[in-house]
């Protein structure tokens with residue numbers, strides 16, 4: 711979705727693996743109907759992963775140095791609660807990557823719960839076409855920005871573009887000629 715979250719997640723995983731640490735990558739099952747257990751970034755990196763919901767259901771106290779979660783916005787609030795238990799009960803570092811808001815600029819439920827519970831929150835810098843920081847994710851359909859529709863739309867023809875607040879409000883997805 712127009713930022714480098716997934717590449718960041720995979721690089722952090724690599725750093726842990728390189729130092730001989732035990733790490734697992736997770737992604738939401740709900741968002742991945744094809745059942746493929748791989749996380750792929752737009753710049754070509756990829757690694758095997760587990761589904762977060764299944765992993766947490768089966769988890770019984772094994773040691774991990776770090777759990778890395780991608781696309782965390784699609785997880786249910788209860789799953790976020792469970793991730794925080796792994797931090798507090800088992801002393802595991804949990805690092806989550808995801809979007810704060812959807813294409814209507816409203817919080818994803820998973821992102822809301824994460825922001826309520828997280829020890830630290832860092833924003834990964836993404837830039838609008840105008841050069842300003844882009845915190846908004848516009849949904850683009852047939853070359854136009856749309857603001858109505860389901861929060862999670864799977865298998866559609868839409869794409870996403872990161873915009874600054876001004877250009878999100880003005881629905882301007884490229885410079886005017």
Ligand SMILES: [Zn+2]
Nearest residue numbers: 838840874877
């Ligand atoms: Zn802009």
